[in-house]
Every structure is written in structure tokens, then in C-alpha cells.
Amino acid sequence: MANKKPKTVLLISGKRKCGKDFCVDLLSKCLSDLVVFRIASPIKRQFAKDHNLDFDRLLDATLYKEDYRQQMVEWSERIRADDPNYFLRLTIDESNAKSKSIWILSDARRLCDVQYFKSSEEFKDTRVLAIRISASVETRVKRGWSFTVGVDDKETECGLDSYTDWDFVIDNDGSDEDLMNQLQPIIKLINS
């Protein structure tokens, strides 16, 4: 399999239920030779493997996940303390991203996720676009969000709240047409 550097990396960030996956789906339909990966899944997979747990149940929103959430967070923090980008590299490997020219990280959460691509020598020839999806609290509530202590107040959800160097900020409160009008310049830039 080809082991190439990506031409473009999109880092998608935003609060829960702002529409990250929705926007990634729309972008994916207009792009080719791409891969979408997430940080959250490999953390759960690796945690399940190391602790002999049921990965599928960790992925869904049952009590199982809540029982283990704190333990999983502490475990992942210990790994990150030694190597902040461990899980990012893991998801890149697991998704065979190195055969694709466009990479989309659909849940960038921390400054180190952005810096991994923006500041590294490895990606100096890659166009890295940090994209913040934004939606009002009212809209997010309509989409199923409610504030959860221990989730919405943690670094995994707030780590990029004060980041200001976004290449694009997408307002996902409006119509389909509004959204597409905002995504078009990104698609155009990638395809240029």
C-alpha cells in the first residue's frame, strides 16, 4: 500500500451536537480519495482491549460507558502525559490514512491535535485547515444535546474553545443552503 503524505488535512472541531459529522458527510460527498478518522474510537478500542471489555458496549451510550468513563479518561491521560499524540497516531494507522490524499479528523479536541499537523515538519507540505463548526445552544439542544457534568466541562470538550486561529468558522444554525455556501470555499480550495 502506498505510504504517502496527505495533500490536505481537515481538522474539524466544535461543541457536541453542533453538526461536525453532518458537515463531514457533506464535505465527503464533494471530495475524493479521502479518509475520515476520529480520536475517540481508538481510545475506546485500546481501553477495551487492555481491560478485557466489550468494545461495542463502550461505544454506545449505555451505563457501561458511564461506569468506565472516568477510568478510561484517567487511563488515556496517563498515556497522553508521556505522548500527547499517541491516540492521534493510532487512529491514523488504524484507518490506513497513509494511502489517501485527504485526511479528515472529525473530532479534533485539543490544542495538541491541531499542533500535531500545523507545527510539525512531517506535514510541512500539507495544507492543514482547522475548521470550527459553530451552532447556538438552542440549536444544539434541538439536536439532542444537554449539558452533562463531567463531559461538557472537560478538556475533551473545551480544549479548543479559546483557540482563535481557525482557517474557517462555519455557522451551522441556518438553512441547508447557508451551510453549503459556507462549505463551498473549503471544497474549492481543496480541489484547486
Ligand SMILES: Nc1ncnc2c1ncn2[C@@H]1O[C@H](COP(=O)(O)OP(=O)(O)OP(=O)(O)O)[C@@H](O)[C@H]1O
Ligand atoms: N445543518 C443541519 N441541518 C439539519 N440537521 C442537522 C444539521 N446539522 C446537524 N444536524 C443533525 O443534528 C444531529 C447532531 O449532528 P452531528 O451528529 O453531526 O453532531 P456532532 O457535532 O457530530 O455531535 P457529537 O459531538 O455528539 O458527535 C444529527 O442528527 C444531525 O443529522
